[in-house]
Amino acid sequence: MDILDYVASLLGGLINAPVASAKGLLRLAIKDAFPDKDDLNDLLLSDYQHVFKTTLRARLDRVKFKNIDAIVTKMEDALGNNQSLLTMMRV
Numbered sequence: 001m002d003i004l005d006y007v008a009s010l011l012g013g014l015i016n017a018p019v020a021s022a023k024g025l026l027r028l029a030i031k032d033a034f035p036d037k038d039d040l041n042d043l044l045l046s047d048y049q050h051v052f053k054t055t056l057r058a059r060l061d062r063v064k065f066k067n068i069d070a071i072v073t074k075m076e077d078a079l080g081n082n083q084s085l086l087t088m089m090r091v
Contacts, residue, residue: 004044008020010075026051030051032058049076052072052076060072
């Protein structure tokens, strides 16, 4: 499992969507934030935090999800709480 899969699984649970759908939403949000990035597995944790706060938030708002602030906060908290594990996943 890579970081993208982990955060997609987390997002899917938070928005009650299949992991594949959540992963697609995340990939689009990442491409919005980093249009020149070819390898999405090459993102830093700080890049994911940026995506959560900006483009993912905007995409969730566009499709009228409720509690966007809570979703983004839970995503950021999970990233921070599991930073060591996620860093090891990159190695």
